[in-house]
Amino acid sequence: MTWTFTSDLTAYLAAAGPAVAAQPVSNTTLLTVADALERRGIAAYGSDAPFFGWWTGADGTVAGGLLCTPPFPLLLSAVPEEAVRELGAALATEPLLAGLHGINARRADAEALADAWGRPTRYAEEIRLYRLAGLLPPDPAPAGGARLAAEADLPLLVEWIDAFNAEADVPGSASEAVLRDRISYGGILLWEHEGAPVSLASFNRPIGSAARVGPVYTPPALRGRGYAAGVTHAVSEAAYASGASEVLLFTDLANPTSNGVYLRLGYTPVEDRAEVVPA
Numbered sequence: 001m002t003w004t005f006t007s008d009l010t011a012y013l014a015a016a017g018p019a020v021a022a023q024p025v026s027n028t029t030l031l032t033v034a035d036a037l038e039r040r041g042i043a044a045y046g047s048d049a050p051f052f053g054w055w056t057g058a059d060g061t062v063a064g065g066l067l068c069t070p071p072f073p074l075l076l077s078a079v080p081e082e083a084v085r086e087l088g089a090a091l092a093t094e095p096l097l098a099g100l101h102g103i104n105a106r107r108a109d110a111e112a113l114a115d116a117w118g119r120p121t122r123y124a125e126e127i128r129l130y131r132l133a134g135l136l137p138p139d140p141a142p143a144g145g146a147r148l149a150a151e152a153d154l155p156l157l158v159e160w161i162d163a164f165n166a167e168a169d170v171p172g173s174a175s176e177a178v179l180r181d182r183i184s185y186g187g188i189l190l191w192e193h194e195g196a197p198v199s200l201a202s203f204n205r206p207i208g209s210a211a212r213v214g215p216v217y218t219p220p221a222l223r224g225r226g227y228a229a230g231v232t233h234a235v236s237e238a239a240y241a242s243g244a245s246e247v248l249l250f251t252d253l254a255n256p257t258s259n260g261v262y263l264r265l266g267y268t269p270v271e272d273r274a275e276v277v278p279a
Contacts, residue, residue: 003086005053005096009037012052016065019054019077024210025131025270026078028248029104030067031207033075045069046172051096055083071171073102073275076109084109088116102277110274120279124169125252127274128259130267132247135236138265142226144193146234149183153190153197160200164217168252181205186238191231199227201235203242211244216258229261236265 006012013034020027020034036044048070055064057080064079066087074097076087084105091097091113102124103113114121149157154176161174182188182202191199199218203211213235218228232249239247249267251259 001058001082001086002056003053003083003090003094004056005051005090005094007049007051007096009034009042009050009052012054012065012067013038015062016052016054016077019062020065021208023078024208025246025248026106026129028129028207028210028212029250030065030075030077031210032204032212033067033069035205035207037069040177045072053087053096055079055086057083068100070099071101073104073277074100076103076105076113078106079109084112085116088113091117102275104273104275107272107274110276114276117276121276122279123274124277125275126254126272127250128253128272129270130249130251130262131270132236132266133268134266135233135240136264136266138226138229138233138261140226142191142193142230144191144198144227144230146189146191146231148186149188149190149200151180151183153183153188154179156197157188157200160217160219161215163219164215168215185242187242189231189235189238191227191234193227198222198225199231201228201231203235203239203247206239206242206244209244210246210248211239211242213239213247213249216249228258229265232261233265 020030050069053066054062057063064077064083066074066076068074157179158174185205188202190197201216203213216228216232236247
C-alpha cells in the first residue's frame with residue numbers, strides 16, 4: 001500500500017484517472033480541474049506547478065488520487081481510510097507536500113489530516129455537495145427570465161466573477177479565456193429583469209455523466225428577490241440539456257439562505273467536505 005506523487009499530469013491521468021472517474025459525483029472537482037489542465041495547459045490555475053498523487057492498495061489496484069494547483073488547496077478524492085492515514089504521514093516527508101496552502105477533503109478525512117499535519121490548523125470553509133434529484137420550479141417565481149450569456153457580456157461577467165471570488169475568498173481573478181469557453185457551450189446564464197441582468201449562474205463542461213453548477217452570483221443590492229433561484233433553475237435545465245445525467249453543486253454551510261434555495265429546487269445532500277488551512 002503506497003502513495004505515489006508526481007508533477008506529471010499524463011502519469012497521473014494514466015494511473016489514477018479511471019479510479020477517480022469511477023466516482024464522478026464525489027470526485028467532481030478533481031475531474032473538472034484535471035480536465036482544465038488537459039485542455040488549457042499545465043498553467044491553467046497559475047504559474048506555480050501543480051502536482052498529483054494516487055493511492056495503490058495492497059492488491060495493486062489504484063483506489064483514488066489527489067491533485068493540487070497552488071495556491072489552491074490540495075484536493076483529495078474519495079479514498080480508503082488507510083490511504084488517509086498514509087497521506088497524513090506523508091505530509092511530513094514528501095517534498096511535493098511541503099508548503100501546502102490547504103487541504104480540501106471529505107469532512108472526516110479533513111479532520112484526520114488536520115490532526116496528522118503536525119501544525120496548528122483551522123477550517124477555512126465547510127461545504128456540502130448536492131446532487132439534483134428532481135428539478136422543481138422556484139416558488140414564488142421571480143420576475144424576469146433567463147438568457148444565455150454572450151461575448152458582449154464579458155465585462156459584466158468579469159466584474160461579477162471577481163466580486164464572487166472576493167466575497168468567497170477564492171484566489172485569483174476572473175479569466176476571460178475561461179468565460180469565453182463557458183459561453184461557447186452555453187455554460188453561463190444571466191437572469192434579466194426589465195431588460196437588465198440581475199443574477200448569474202454557470203456550470204462546468206460535463207465530464208462523464210456529471211456537470212457541476214457554480215458559481216451563482218447576485219449583486220448584494222439585488223438579493224432577496226428570488227433571482228438566484230430563477231437562474232439556478234434555468235442553469236440546471238441547461239446542464240441536463242448539455243448531456244449530463246448528474247447535476248451537482250457545492251454550497252457553503254455557513255450560508256443557510258443558499259442551502260435552503262437549493263433544497264427547494266430539488267437538490268439533495270451527498271456529502272460534506274472541509275478545507276483545512278494552517279492557522
